[in-house]
Amino acid sequence: MRASAYPLIDADEAAGLVLDHTATLGVEQVRLAECYGRVLADDLVASSPLPAFPSSAVDGYALHAADAGKTLGVLGESAAGRPYLGRLEPGTAARILTGGVVPEGADVVVMIEDVRVDAGRVTVPPGLKAGTNFHKIGDDMGAGDRVLVAGMQLGPAEIGLAAAIGHAELGVRRRPRVALMSTGDELVEVGRPPGPGQIPDSNRWALLAALREAGAEVEVLGIAPDEPEPLRRLVENALGRADVLVTSGGVSVGTHDLVKPLLESLGTVHVGRVKLKPGKPFTFATLNAPGKVAFGLPGFPVSSLVTFEVFVRPALRKMQGFAQLHRPTLPVRLGYDAKPTVERTEYQRVTLHREGAELVAETTGSQSSSRLMSLAGAHALIRVPAGDQGIKAGSVVEAMILTLP
Amino acid sequence: MRASAYPLIDADEAAGLVLDHTATLGVEQVRLAECYGRVLADDLVASSPLPAFPSSAVDGYALHAADAGKTLGVLGESAAGRPYLGRLEPGTAARILTGGVVPEGADVVVMIEDVRVDAGRVTVPPGLKAGTNFHKIGDDMGAGDRVLVAGMQLGPAEIGLAAAIGHAELGVRRRPRVALMSTGDELVEVGRPPGPGQIPDSNRWALLAALREAGAEVEVLGIAPDEPEPLRRLVENALGRADVLVTSGGVSVGTHDLVKPLLESLGTVHVGRVKLKPGKPFTFATLNAPGKVAFGLPGFPVSSLVTFEVFVRPALRKMQGFAQLHRPTLPVRLGYDAKPTVERTEYQRVTLHREGAELVAETTGSQSSSRLMSLAGAHALIRVPAGDQGIKAGSVVEAMILTLP
Numbered sequence: 106m107r108a109s110a111y112p113l114i115d116a117d118e119a120a121g122l123v124l125d126h127t128a129t130l131g132v133e134q135v136r137l138a139e140c141y142g143r144v145l146a147d148d149l150v151a152s153s154p155l156p157a158f159p160s161s162a163v164d165g166y167a168l169h170a171a172d173a174g175k176t177l178g179v180l181g182e183s184a185a186g187r188p189y190l191g192r193l194e195p196g197t198a199a200r201i202l203t204g205g206v207v208p209e210g211a212d213v214v215v216m217i218e219d220v221r222v223d224a225g226r227v228t229v230p231p232g233l234k235a236g237t238n239f240h241k242i243g244d245d246m247g248a249g250d251r252v253l254v255a256g257m258q259l260g261p262a263e264i265g266l267a268a269a270i271g272h273a274e275l276g277v278r279r280r281p282r283v284a285l286m287s288t289g290d291e292l293v294e295v296g297r298p299p300g301p302g303q304i305p306d307s308n309r310w311a312l313l314a315a316l317r318e319a320g321a322e323v324e325v326l327g328i329a330p331d332e333p334e335p336l337r338r339l340v341e342n343a344l345g346r347a348d349v350l351v352t353s354g355g356v357s358v359g360t361h362d363l364v365k366p367l368l369e370s371l372g373t374v375h376v377g378r379v380k381l382k383p384g385k386p387f388t389f390a391t392l393n394a395p396g397k398v399a400f401g402l403p404g405f406p407v408s409s410l411v412t413f414e415v416f417v418r419p420a421l422r423k424m425q426g427f428a429q430l431h432r433p434t435l436p437v438r439l440g441y442d443a444k445p446t447v448e449r450t451e452y453q454r455v456t457l458h459r460e461g462a463e464l465v466a467e468t469t470g471s472q473s474s475s476r477l478m479s480l481a482g483a484h485a486l487i488r489v490p491a492g493d494q495g496i497k498a499g500s501v502v503e504a505m506i507l508t509l510p
Numbered sequence: 511m512r513a514s515a516y517p518l519i520d521a522d523e524a525a526g527l528v529l530d531h532t533a534t535l536g537v538e539q540v541r542l543a544e545c546y547g548r549v550l551a552d553d554l555v556a557s558s559p560l561p562a563f564p565s566s567a568v569d570g571y572a573l574h575a576a577d578a579g580k581t582l583g584v585l586g587e588s589a590a591g592r593p594y595l596g597r598l599e600p601g602t603a604a605r606i607l608t609g610g611v612v613p614e615g616a617d618v619v620v621m622i623e624d625v626r627v628d629a630g631r632v633t634v635p636p637g638l639k640a641g642t643n644f645h646k647i648g649d650d651m652g653a654g655d656r657v658l659v660a661g662m663q664l665g666p667a668e669i670g671l672a673a674a675i676g677h678a679e680l681g682v683r684r685r686p687r688v689a690l691m692s693t694g695d696e697l698v699e700v701g702r703p704p705g706p707g708q709i710p711d712s713n714r715w716a717l718l719a720a721l722r723e724a725g726a727e728v729e730v731l732g733i734a735p736d737e738p739e740p741l742r743r744l745v746e747n748a749l750g751r752a753d754v755l756v757t758s759g760g761v762s763v764g765t766h767d768l769v770k771p772l773l774e775s776l777g778t779v780h781v782g783r784v785k786l787k788p789g790k791p792f793t794f795a796t797l798n799a800p801g802k803v804a805f806g807l808p809g810f811p812v813s814s815l816v817t818f819e820v821f822v823r824p825a826l827r828k829m830q831g832f833a834q835l836h837r838p839t840l841p842v843r844l845g846y847d848a849k850p851t852v853e854r855t856e857y858q859r860v861t862l863h864r865e866g867a868e869l870v871a872e873t874t875g876s877q878s879s880s881r882l883m884s885l886a887g888a889h890a891l892i893r894v895p896a897g898d899q900g901i902k903a904g905s906v907v908e909a910m911i912l913t914l915p
Contacts, residue, residue: 265885269882296679311667
């Protein structure tokens, strides 16, 4: 047993190294049904105006505004998808339904509630204003308009827009394929009774969820073999398919830790220890296969999820081409004294609640790296700089928002 | 063509009617791998303490604090999953690795960095404090502690916690099964060139994404037949499987609108028109099959998504047992004059940006009900009360947050 050979790196420097070594993945065409949550690869530009035709916003009558106050003959109907085909001359009207094409010649639609109909003729009110109650060609967008921007995540409105301009599929960034492995002689499958000194492999399931939230496709390798050669074969095989290896456990300095030697043999370890609490043993390596990277997360449950948030999630988002790599931040008032850690940046877990217009952050209790209760139901992470200052209750700081209360 | 027979209902009253007629669905047991995003049905209580054994937080040596400053014989090792089985007497030490069981008798762990090792003996520093560097039994939770609360959405930490206390599966609320149908003679499949007066069926794809975000399982029925009997057969068949019918289009007052008569024949229409902009023709019905409901959303793209947000999403979340039915709100300062609509509550779409500690809301431009650009990339909805007051630029209002900037 020896002290670690890796230098302790500043947390921000480590995060920078990770992103510097992370490349955006390629583009794939995906049908609209599968686009939700994906990231648009290229700007989307409208090739023609929308609406493509003047379209009624209401049910009523299309006519000439100059015929205000008159009683007009009704020549036909323009329903949605069933246009009135003739030209509408002055002194005439056509029934029109919401979404129907405003007939050529007409310059106003009068709502059904505002007319009187009698024996096939319609009496319209005085004082009509041309252009009312219908959408003109190009009202919603013009030909050549950039309607969606590369790097946007596709939600309902964005997908609807793409569909409205005729795209049945979209170019999106490929999802990162991640091989997920737990290491540790103490681990047993969740659901089996742990023997003396054993614990359930809970990190696998927490990290699987975190990886999915971050947009990854995950292959679960399970609990790693405890001998170097079988472990190496398993990982090399998985990396034939995966872009990223994520391990939990096995990165501290004990004799039975196999992950760092494995990563050293497969590529280059750029980060081996970080001035971070929780998560000091966090490890990051590039692999010999171009573009492939590995994250060795600490085994303690909170350490693995916090280092995931700080290092892995932004990298997975960069791979997917997200314009925004990091969690949003909001100013929050601390409801507790945030004690610092000497020489380590600390991410403390908090709940948020509203007091008037402010968000107030309260600690989730003991911040022990094994205590997942400190992260369950947490709304945000508070970054406490290394040193001896801490942050006093009542101070306003920027919180990394996980979920709003 | 007639004016609608349905009374115009206040938007809040309509939202209340929808929730009053929505029932929470049943419970199903789901394996951890599929629990992400699901809603916990019942409180989860720990049956035993965690950690279950005193567990080292570091790599080092376990010993008696009373032996501070001495040189001790090293009797063995306690690695994670490979406990040292004997009792540690005063004057002796055991190597211990992170996660290893602290041997019986030992009351302190000294970090590897703080000792000197020589010829099988270890010299430890003076002034050791009992209880240091290891997690005690029950430090993270005690037997009987409530660790997760019914109605929580399961994320990484929550799933990790459930796994850590030995649950390989969890009881979660069943997802609502939704049959989604588009109506309108003007619709063509997205990707086919629209004929005169035709438009792509974009709502299907926007609503599919919105339904998935809200947790539903969706069966896409496609574009509805335009004759009453085939339409009725299709819907009755789908409702044999689905809990919810969602339609878009076909709820305004024109002669070709088939949805309201269909819903009248299948159940009871509780809401037929709402004092809401966009979304006045929104329709809600309970169906004759117990617990099944139908939402008739307007055909204009923005109207369909806004009524989805205001009425459908909270109902789908109630079905899933979410403790929080509604979008979170935050105070934002208006960067524009929000003009009101007489007699209709309006939901205006805004982007948000930070100015100092404040979130400032800017309009997404023309709020036309056909202009999806007003919703693409929007961060929030601003509720503007009916009337003639509006909300002046500079005012602070509560915004419904869709996504943070």
